[in-house]
Amino acid sequence: MAIELKMPALSPTMEEGTLAKWLKQEGDTIEPGDIIAEIETDKATMEFEAIDEGTLAKILIEEGTENVAVGTVIAMLVGEGEDAGDVEAPAASDDGDDDEGSDEVVDKPGEGKDEGRDEPGGASAPKTAPRADDPAIPDGTSFTSVTVREALRDAMAEEMRADDRVFVMGEEVAEYQGAYKVTQGLLDEFGPRRVIDTPITEYGFAGIGSGAAMGGLRPIVEFMTFNFAMQAIDHIVNSAAKTNYMSGGQMRCPIVFRGPNGAASRVGAQHSQNYGPWYASVPGLIVIAPYDSADAKGLLKAAIRSEDPVVFLENELVYGRSFDVPYLDDHVLPIGKARIVREGKDATIVSYSIGVGLALEAAEKLAEEGIDAEVIDLRTLRPLDKETVLASLAKTNRLVVAEEGWPTCSIASEIIAICMEEGFDDLDAPVLRVCNEDVPLPYAANLEKLALIDAPRIVEAVKTICYV
């Protein structure tokens, strides 16, 4: 019986990769542990190791092939006594995955491939409104498509070139090139003085970073994820945020704490949490949570230049998505300004970070049903751009907040309070929030999907407030 070798998932969020190189050829004998191929993801190049023994009968995906979906059969292996010539490639109808190819989650215990989070990825990511409309961008600017990951790296590199005080520190930021590859290439350009690998010691290096900022430098502290920053939250809140106030304006702490935030994919309860509401509740902090590449770049550059401490919340699932970024020497965006990413007249959906993609997806579906939804990307969570939210509410008279995070004491709660306090007369319906379920995030694919916010739930909420 021939064995199918399938494109492996090499990280929790990997959906496809490049088959960079075959290290074994057809007819070669394979022992368990042999490296048969090299596979490139957007994060790293990994080795594909054999588990079974036999002979490599047929290579189905040529080396150099890009965008090979996880689960695609890439080669066939035959055991002892079998004839390699008899092997047939699997039928073409097999789309590379064993599930039914629909958008529905198919529970397959033991199948590693995650479909629980059916986020639109890569090129199919919903597009935000044309950047050319952005008042921060000059007319006639040309645009290039850049992943969020690259945009963040470019922002850091540009600021580091411009200001020697700027440096990056964190776990695996230098030699490993970033756990999520965000700092890729920085060590080569700037050297170990300015790209500093730390031990696994979040509390310690958050404190050292804060102290360096007090001492006149401009540190960018990367947390591998914000889940680990809970070890360091004392320095973010007590040391960085409060010093300027406690010193009567004498001592500043211009630092950026950045890294992925929110749920990733099937990584369980301790690695899946949105800290936006936590940090946004602290006076003295700036909190930014961008969605697309242009905002990621323009706001990270602004954050690095700010005299105030900034918590910059990224999202792992968005890193690989590509969006247009204006081709400008110095693309810097204002902190504290929301952006209308889709104009509409019937209802407003307020969101931030990964939720913006879901809100846009929901808006498309609502449009099919005749509801014209406006989508606002808050971009900055503190200070919150109330004016943009209230102006939209005054226009549509109906509002839903979509947030990938828990509902209790959330950014959604805050927006609702603002609408009630300052927009009461504009409301034609109660403001609803669409958030994750109020539980720790489960691991099982089906439960995870149930726990997380999705576009259908946003559609449902908007229809509720439109009374349809």
Place this chain on the structure above:
Amino acid sequence: MARKPAARKTTGKKPATKASSKEASSDEVGAPSDDPDFILHSLQDEFEKSKSFDASDDQMLEFYRQMLLIRRFEEKAGQLYGLGLIGGFCHLYIGQEAVAIGLQSALDNDKDSVITGYRDHGHMLAYGLDPDIIMAELTGREAGISKGKGGSMHMFSTEHKFYGGHGIVGAQVALGGGLALAHQYRDDGGICLAYFGDGAANQGQVYETFNMASLWNLPIVFVVEDNQYAMGTSTKRSSAETRFYRRGTSFRIPGMEVNGMDVLEVRAAAEVAFKHVREGKGPVLMELNTYRYRGHSMSDPAKYRTREEVQDQRDHHDPIERLKKVLVENGHGEDDLKAIDKDIRKIVAKAADFAESSAEPKPGELYTDVLVEEY
């Protein structure tokens, strides 16, 4: 009974570290190449050769004046607290004066930075900062060094490279590591002096910082001000290893044990430690054994130690009395010294008057300094 700083003057006779205990005494220490732990005790060995700083008469008078200023200032602060003019937490430095004066007198004030915890009045005064604005901060007045918004625990003077004034026990150690990183990054020749207490010495982030400071060779002097009690818990009840100068051993940080009740000994130790750090040889950990006469804060019940213990410290180990004796031996008459005391009482009384009579912050100050920029 708490360990007494005085009893610890005999450091050289008790086994210092496992490595050095084998060598019985510093005289028999081999060459660095024969002793893998040479670095860990070499500074102590150097310090033991001459434990008293050879101060000039003027320097000694200045140390005396400064220590007395801290003592009188803190006594006055205690009084003002009792009168309700100072609120919240107020941690007095009485008894520990020799530590700040001995160490800070050895700094290069143009380059070096200092950071400490919440017991920070003494360190501010050691810089020669105007007592008026320090006392005005204690009373929460607009003229205070933090505009009245910091209080007793949160004072800063970036002009003097004094970075506070931090209320979370141990946080100043990691922040100090960052100040040292900034010195190294800019290659400005400065070092950072990071003070913390015996209580903070049990915080995890202290050891995270030790690790990185040693790994990166940061120019930092870690100073444990061991005043024998973390709030009301004696070191014996809180610390598995009470010889805090050994706490850097696992990180290859050399330790020094110093009598923090003797300003000349503190200064002598500072000379050895600062030289090592300035030469780019990485961090040093100093343990300064001292004693706080007053409670942890003003609301201390004082049930954890006896009156006799405190009185014994005052009578036999007081840093000001100790230096006074040296000054008298050197020919200064009681009258000279009384004149200094009188002068200082005047300065402190003026500071108290100023702090009492100056205006409270304007209500609008509530909203300033939250952020630096406008967004």
